[in-house]
Amino acid sequence: MSVSLDLADPKTRPVVEAPALHPVRAGGEDKPSLIGMSRDELGDALVNAGVPEKQRRMRTAQLWHWLYVRGVSDFSHMANVSKDLRARLAEDYTIERPxxxxxxxxxxxxxxxxxxxxxxxxxxxxxxxxxxxxxxxxxxxxxxxxxxxxxxxxxxxxxxxxxxxxxxxxxxxxxxxxxxxxxxxxxxxxxxxxxxxxxxxxxxxxxxxxxxxxxxxxxxxxxxxxxxxxxxxxxxxxxxxxxxxxxxxxxxxxxxxxxxxxxxxxxxxxxxxxxxxxxxxxxxxxxxxxxxxxxxxxxxxxxxxxxxxxxxxxxxxxxxxxxxxxxxxxxxxxxxxxxxxxxxxxxxxxxxxxxxxxxxxxxxxxxxxxxxxxxxxxxxxxxxxxxxxxxxxxxxxxxSDRERMESARILELSGNGEA
CATH class of the missing domain: 3.20.20.70 (Aldolase class I)
Known part of the structure; x- marks a missing residue:
């Protein structure tokens, strides 16, 4: 099947409105995200959340795996991380998608x-x-x-x-x-x-x-x-x-x-x-x-x-x-x-x-x-x-809105002039 599209006309563009699988949580935008932190930064965040220094490397590797190998976006899905640590991390940080x-x-x-x-x-x-x-x-x-x-x-x-x-x-x-x-x-x-x-x-x-x-x-x-x-x-x-x-x-x-x-x-x-x-x-x-x-x-x-x-x-x-x-x-x-x-x-x-x-x-x-x-x-x-x-x-x-408003203003002025 061939599809003919006028590339200049946005009305002909096929748009799929996709539900946000991981919508931004209301009020959560003030929490820093663990996504994108370096390993050292992620280790610091874990220590701040109460992880003992001697567990820092191991816990960092755990979270790194969940974030970037398994691709989780919810702390509750990190099965081998204790509930207490998951709760502390969820209170202070986010890993949600945009x-x-x-x-x-x-x-x-x-x-x-x-x-x-x-x-x-x-x-x-x-x-x-x-x-x-x-x-x-x-x-x-x-x-x-x-x-x-x-x-x-x-x-x-x-x-x-x-x-x-x-x-x-x-x-x-x-x-x-x-x-x-x-x-x-x-x-x-x-x-x-x-x-x-x-x-x-x-x-x-x-x-x-x-x-x-x-x-x-x-x-x-x-x-x-x-x-x-x-x-x-x-x-x-x-x-x-x-x-x-x-x-x-x-x-x-x-x-x-x-x-x-x-x-x-x-x-x-x-x-x-x-x-x-x-x-x-x-x-x-x-x-x-x-x-x-x-x-x-x-x-x-x-x-x-x-x-x-x-x-x-x-x-x-x-x-x-x-x-x-x-x-x-x-x-x-x-x-x-x-x-x-x-x-x-x-x-x-x-x-x-x-x-x-x-x-x-x-x-x-x-x-x-x-x-x-x-x-x-x-x-x-x-x-x-x-x-x-x-x-x-x-x-x-x-x-587009500015252009429409400007066009409407010009038409209005033109109409007033003719009257």
């Missing part, structure tokens, strides 16, 4: 969750988006690191939403926990009937920090979260299957490699400073020569661990054959692969996607030069889940 505002499922199986977190000084509860992209050989979870963004990249929908606050390490990790809940990727949970998931292996096999926000502007929380996600006695995600994407926060790039050991992706999109200043304004602060030097010094990079350079294809902007030649020339000496991304439109965007035959010509040139350059087929466009389209639903609604 609230699911909506769950949208694309015609291609991509899932997008709008998740709500407590205010934490932001004035009101905040929302972010998390996306799961299933493919034949893998399932990729795209995780957000901030609510909004400060970088205002002109091709990116998230850049039109002002930064509200950083996500905590727990809020970053909880995106993965919730996705594994919803996909049946924990031992005691079955995969939902009809879910589109990889044909074999782990349902979430890759994690990319390519959602809302700039990860390196939330450095400490991101590093702590990645330590939890990659811990081999818990969620056990290989560092080679975790990719951190940055728009070019040069001072933190090498440090990120040293402290996380994960793969690096650079949101590049232009081959000269003049154009990149326009597309990715952080380039005015950290121009291309500084960015490329940081990439050359990225710890562990090699032909087996290449840096990914993301390049969105914008019609008549950065997609000429001359741009392809300059791109190849610019990346010489860096273990690199190029990820060509057809531009994903969003309401009010200034750009068009390059013609497909032009994208293929561009790809052919960089492939012949020795760079693995797959063309990433757009996924989840019909639910605004594709690369560069993320923006919290409440921000979209507020913008």
């Amino acid at each position: 609230e699911i505002v909506t769950e949208q499922i694309s015609v291609d199986g991509t899932r997008k969750w709008v998740l709500r977190f407590p205010p934490r000084g932001a004035g009101r509860p905040v929302e972010i988006e998390t996306v799961y992209i299933p493919e034949e050989g893998r399932g990729t979870l795209c995780v957000s690191s901030q609510v909004g963004c400060t970088l205002t990249c002109t091709f990116c929908h998230t850049g039109t939403q002002r930064l509200v606050r950083n996500l905590t390490s727990g809020e970053i990790v909880s995106q993965m926990l919730l996705a594994r809940d919803r996909l049946g990727d924990f031992p005691d949970i079955d995969t939902p009937a009809g879910a589109i998931v990889p044909s074999a292996g782990r349902l979430i096999s890759n994690v990319v920090l390519m959602g809302m926000g700039e990860p390196l502007y939330n450095f400490d929380n991101v590093v702590t979260a990645l330590g939890v996600i990659s811990d081999n006695e818990g969620l056990s995600m290989s560092r080679r299957r975790i990719t951190l994407s940055t728009s070019g926060v040069v001072p933190e790039i090498v440090r990120a490699g040293e402290e996380t050991g994960v793969m690096l992706a650079i949101s590049l999109h232009a081959v000269n400073d003049e154009l990149r200043n326009e597309l990715v304004p952080i380039n005015k602060k950290y121009p291309l020569d500084q960015l490329l030097d940081a990439c050359r010094n990225y710890p562990g990079s090699s032909n087996a661990r290449r840096i990914t350079f993301e390049y969105v294809m914008l019609k008549d902007v950065n997609d000429s054959l001359e741009d392809a030649k300059n791109l190849v020339r610019m990346l010489q000496g860096i273990p690199a692969k190029i990820n060509l991304i057809p531009f994903n439109p969003w309401p009010g965007s200034l750009y068009e996607c390059s013609d497909w035959d032009q994208i293929e010509r561009f790809a052919d040139y960089v492939n012949q030069a020795g760079y693995a350059s797959p063309i990433r087929t757009p996924r989840g466009r019909d639910i605004f889940a594709a690369c560069g389209q993320l923006k919290s639903e409440s921000e979209r609604m507020r913008k």
